[in-house]
Amino acid sequence: MIELEGLTKRYGEKLAVNNLTFTVHPGIVTGFLGPNGAGKSTTMRMMLGLDNPTAGAARIDGKRYAQLKDPLKYIGALLDAKAMHGGRSAFNHLLCLAQSNGIPRARVHEVLDTVGLTQVAKKKAKGFSLGMGQRLGIAGALLGDPEILMFDEPVNGLDPEGIHWIRNLMKSLASQGRTVFVSSHLMSEMALTADHLVVIGQGRLLADTSMADFIHQNSRSYVRLRSPQRERLLDVLHQEGVTAVEAGNGTLEVDGTTSEDLGELAARHQLVLHELSPQRASLEEAFMQLTAESVEYHAHADHAAPGAAPPPPTQAEGWGESWQQQKKGS
Numbered sequence: 001m002i003e004l005e006g007l008t009k010r011y012g013e014k015l016a017v018n019n020l021t022f023t024v025h026p027g028i029v030t031g032f033l034g035p036n037g038a039g040k041s042t043t044m045r046m047m048l049g050l051d052n053p054t055a056g057a058a059r060i061d062g063k064r065y066a067q068l069k070d071p072l073k074y075i076g077a078l079l080d081a082k083a084m085h086g087g088r089s090a091f092n093h094l095l096c097l098a099q100s101n102g103i104p105r106a107r108v109h110e111v112l113d114t115v116g117l118t119q120v121a122k123k124k125a126k127g128f129s130l131g132m133g134q135r136l137g138i139a140g141a142l143l144g145d146p147e148i149l150m151f152d153e154p155v156n157g158l159d160p161e162g163i164h165w166i167r168n169l170m171k172s173l174a175s176q177g178r179t180v181f182v183s184s185h186l187m188s189e190m191a192l193t194a195d196h197l198v199v200i201g202q203g204r205l206l207a208d209t210s211m212a213d214f215i216h217q218n219s220r221s222y223v224r225l226r227s228p229q230r231e232r233l234l235d236v237l238h239q240e241g242v243t244a245v246e247a248g249n250g251t252l253e254v255d256g257t258t259s260e261d262l263g264e265l266a267a268r269h270q271l272v273l274h275e276l277s278p279q280r281a282s283l284e285e286a287f288m289q290l291t292a293e294s295v296e297y298h299a300h301a302d303h304a305a306p307g308a309a310p311p312p313p314t315q316a317e318g319w320g321e322s323w324q325q326q327k328k329g330s
């Protein structure tokens with residue numbers, strides 16, 4: 001496992017990572033999330049001994065990275081897919097890594113095969129597309145058959161087939177009992193891949209929880225109702241002590257109950273429903289809700305291209321104030 005204890009990094013005035021303590025466990029995929037500049041890459045670099053902490057420590061199986069003999073056999077990482085000697089062939093790049101970590105040459109062929117680069121193994125890495133570079137970086141991470149794997153934005157530059165492949169690879173590595181720690185800005189992808197989440201903002205820990213709990217705790221679930229007998233429906237809900245919020249287009253939003261209960265209630269009162277749909281928030285909505293105050297870099301609408309239409313509000317923005325007020329009031 002990976003253990004962080006009070007991990008801190010200061011660059012001059014900037015506290016990039018602020019007293020992070022958490023553990024990344026084996027057997028699951030742990031997603032590492034945070035807005036731009038939150039400190040994710042700095043944290044990962046310190047885990048790999050590429051940056052020295054100002055305070056605290058990161059331990060890999062109980063040891064600091066520098067104390068590991070043949071570190072690629074303990075932890076494999078993809079941090080920056082472009083960080084390789086472009087003049088070397090894919091095969092030679094991996095062979096150099098293998099030789100410096102006591103890994104047999106045959107393993108280079110195996111990992112090239114795993115990532116689908118066997119046919120271009122003799123080609124120089126500098127001619128590789130972004131997606132091929134990502135695959136080569138992942139091959140390097142897998143080289144030592146490590147129990148711990150760390151990927152910073154692994155789906156960057158990958159096409160849909162490549163994204164699907166890396167998702168399945170990470171899940172299968174975790175199902176083999178390995179520790180998989182992955183950062184990504186693609187929330188929809190993270191929602192499909194990670195079981196557990198660590199979220200940071202401005203260097204501080206904001207959440208360390210299961211995916212399901214994270215979404216549940218940081219977002220709103222409700223049931224949307226639409227009925228041609230809206231007034232009667234509102235009366236019935238009122239009598240039952242259920243609060244409904246009018247949401248435009250003739251729809252009502254109801255918190256604190258289930259679509260099953262509402263359907264049965266409507267049936268008992270012979271009310272016609274045209275819509276009865278449970279609305280569950282997405283990871284993206286939950287993430288934006290939690291990190292809203294720690295986003296450092298905002299785009300402003302008046303800097304948009306001339307004539308560009310403003311973006312439609314997200315569902316999270318759509319809930320806006322009334323939800324915030326309800327939360328404060330509760």
Ligand SMILES: Nc1ncnc2c1ncn2[C@@H]1O[C@H](COP(=O)(O)OP(=O)(O)OP(=O)(O)O)[C@@H](O)[C@H]1O
Pocket residue numbers: 011014016034035036037038039040041042043
């Ligand atoms: N070598 C450095 N010198 C000075 N400041 C740095 C250095 N590396 C990172 N920082 C600063 O530390 C903060 C955290 O950066 P980091 O790259 O770790 O964030 P991140 O969460 O990985 O961001 P992104 O999602 O945009 O990749 C940023 O404000 C960044 O400008």
